[in-house]
Amino acid sequence: MDDLPLRLDDLESLARAAMDPRAFDYYLGGAEDEHTLAGNREALDRIRFRGRVLVDVTSIDLGVELLGTRLPSPVCIAPTAFQRLAHPGGEEATAAAAATVGHLMVASTLATTRFEEVAASGGPTWLQLYVFRDRGLSEALVQRAEAAGATALCLTVDTPVQGKRERDVRNGFALPPHLRMANFDGGVGDGLGVRPGDSALAAFIHEQFDPSVDWSDVAWLRSITRLPLVLKGVTHPEDARRAVDEGIDGLVVSNHGGRQLDGALATIDALPDVVAAVQGRIPVLLDGGVRRGRHVAAALCLGAAAVLVGRPVLYGLAAAGRDGVRHVLDTLDDELSRTMALLGATRVSELGPDLVAPRRGGW
Ligand SMILES: Cc1cc2nc3c(=O)[nH]c(=O)nc-3n(C[C@H](O)[C@H](O)[C@H](O)COP(=O)(O)O)c2cc1C
Numbered sequence: 001m002d003d004l005p006l007r008l009d010d011l012e013s014l015a016r017a018a019m020d021p022r023a024f025d026y027y028l029g030g031a032e033d034e035h036t037l038a039g040n041r042e043a044l045d046r047i048r049f050r051g052r053v054l055v056d057v058t059s060i061d062l063g064v065e066l067l068g069t070r071l072p073s074p075v076c077i078a079p080t081a082f083q084r085l086a087h088p089g090g091e092e093a094t095a096a097a098a099a100t101v102g103h104l105m106v107a108s109t110l111a112t113t114r115f116e117e118v119a120a121s122g123g124p125t126w127l128q129l130y131v132f133r134d135r136g137l138s139e140a141l142v143q144r145a146e147a148a149g150a151t152a153l154c155l156t157v158d159t160p161v162q163g164k165r166e167r168d169v170r171n172g173f174a175l176p177p178h179l180r181m182a183n184f185d186g187g188v189g190d191g192l193g194v195r196p197g198d199s200a201l202a203a204f205i206h207e208q209f210d211p212s213v214d215w216s217d218v219a220w221l222r223s224i225t226r227l228p229l230v231l232k233g234v235t236h237p238e239d240a241r242r243a244v245d246e247g248i249d250g251l252v253v254s255n256h257g258g259r260q261l262d263g264a265l266a267t268i269d270a271l272p273d274v275v276a277a278v279q280g281r282i283p284v285l286l287d288g289g290v291r292r293g294r295h296v297a298a299a300l301c302l303g304a305a306a307v308l309v310g311r312p313v314l315y316g317l318a319a320a321g322r323d324g325v326r327h328v329l330d331t332l333d334d335e336l337s338r339t340m341a342l343l344g345a346t347r348v349s350e351l352g353p354d355l356v357a358p359r360r361g362g363w
Contacts, residue, residue, distance in 0.1 A: 004320060004327045008291050008312045011328070015086070015318035022171040023085040026201075027314050030258035031163030036266070037258025040289030043266030047298040048357040052344030060337045061347050066283060066306055067228045067249055069124050069151050072102045074348055075296060075332045077325075078257075078287050078308035079128035079154065079232075081110035081201075084179050086318035091118050094317055097325035099123030101333075106154050106308065109141060112175075114182045119148040126152040128232065130159065131213045131221070141183060142225050153225060154252065155218065158233025160211040163260035168199035175200065215246060222247055230285075233260070235270040237277035244281050250305075251278065252285040257310050268298060272353075275303030293335025297343065300351040 005011060016024050030037030062073045077098055084090035091113035098105040099121040106126045107118040119125045127145035132138050145153060167173075175181075181188070188208070210217075222229055228249035233256060234240055240251055253271050255264040267288040275284050283305035290296060290307050299307050309332065316324035345351050 004316075004324065006331075008315075008328060008331055011312060011315035011319050011324070014320075015315035018318045019086065020176075022168075022173050023082075023176075024318075025167040025171055026082075026085070026165075026173050027080075027311060027318075029165050029167040030262065031165055031260055032262035034258060034262065036255050036262050036264045039266040040255070040258060040268070041291065042289075043268045044289050044292075044295040044298055047268065047294075049294075049297070049301075049343060049355055050357050051342055051355060055344035055346065057341040057344065057346055059346065060340050062333060062336060062340075064306055064348050066104065067152050067230075069104070071104055071124065071306070073329070073333050073336070074300060074304075074306040075329060075336065076104040076285070076306050076308045077106060077313050077329075078310035079106040079108035079126075079156070080310050080314055081108045082112050082175060082179065082181075083108075083314065083317060084112035085175075086314050087321045087324075089317070089321045092121070093322040094313060094325050095119075095121035095123060095125065097322045097329065100326060101329070103329050104151075104306070109183055110181055112179050112182055115141070115144060115150070116148045119145075119150060124151050126150055126154045126230070128154045128156055129221075130156055130208075131210055131217050132208050133210045134208075135220075137184070137188065137208075138221070139224060142221070142227075144183075146225065146227060150227060152228040152230055152249070153221070154230045154232050155221060156232045156256075157213075157218075158254065158256050158260045159205065159209060160213060161209070162202045162205040163256070163262065165199060165202070165259060168201065171199075173199045173201060215242065218243075218246055218248070234274060235265055235267070237273040240274045240277040240284075244278055248282065250283045250285065252287060252308065253304070254287045254308070257288055268295075268302065271299065271302050271304060290332075293332055293337070294339045296332060296336045297339045297351060298356060300348055301353055301356045303353070 230250035232252035286304040287308035316328035
């Protein structure tokens with residue numbers, strides 16, 4: 001892995017060179033003017049720390065406990081669709097890389113590999129879900145996830161309709177004929193063929209996702225599974241409070257990597273209110289723009305239990321398959337460990353808001 005770049009940002013150009021330009025654009029892009037896409041990263045880069053000194057930092061422990069599972073690191077893999085667009089190894093290669101040390105992988109419903117094969121990696125794995133117009137499809141996925149050993153389910157709630165991803169519309173983004181949405185049988189997803197002048201994914205979402213989904217569907221999902229249920233895509237503190245009341249087990253503060261509502265608040269700026277709203281009753285995770293160990297540290301200081309990483313994992317996969325994903329996870333862990341040492345924190349539980357410079361008006 002010596003030839004892989006030191007900075008994860010530099011994986012982007014390697015992925016661009018390795019991939020079909022339309023598929024790469026699908027990975028890279030955000031909604032509309034991509035303000036939120038850029039904003040996630042900018043807000044993380046604006047964080048300034050004030051560390052503690054004269055602490056013995058010989059040994060740093062990155063371990064965290066999340067929904068009853070001990071994880072070696074708070075760095076987790078976000079659910080991203082169609083990983084075989086990056087590399088023939090696809091989701092299986094990502095899962096194998098994650099399982100080497102035991103990083104949590106959240107597998108997408110829209111994967112190009114069946115969930116059972118992802119879970120077979122043996123590492124901790126969640127299945128990400130959408131609520132489909134055909135509730136039977138969602139229910140069948142829940143049952144398969146339970147049977148395959150998922151440790152939690154993650155319902156994405158920021159996609160009642162698809163954000164306008166203009167790169168994909170312009171490119172007429174579609175899955176190439178040799179790939180399919182492997183979690184579905186019987187013709188679901190066949191709509192992902194080329195549609196001139198439109199994104200086939202946008203058309204699929206319009207056809208299959210139910211824009212009427214509300215809290216009663218969350219209660220339904222809660223009632224049909226014994227697995228912990230996490231909501232992904234919450235940014236408003238009132239929704240966070242409601243989720244606790246509805247018996248939800250965890251939240252991911254996310255704006256879908258800037259791919260849904262353009263103009264949405266940067267996730268690191270949304271995090272503190274959500275953390276305050278849940279009052280420690282359930283874990284709150286964060287994703288969006290995490291590219292450095294210091295970004296992970298910032299999220300943990302502001303109350304996140306763990307972070308999810310999306311695009312860098314895809315770029316690592318495109319650049320070097322399983323080894324590329326390993327490189328991404330190792331780099332983030334290494335940077336986080338060094339950042340913690342420089343902050344005078346030897347355990348994740350020692351990362352608190354006091355280590356982040358207060359902003360005017362407070363967090
Ligand atoms: C190419 C791509 C595909 C994605 N597919 C899904 C998906 O199927 N389900 C989902 O909940 N989120 C999906 N996301 C959003 C990610 O889970 C995550 O919220 C986002 O990528 C985090 O931002 P980052 O890429 O800046 O790390 C996708 C993101 C990307 C970039």
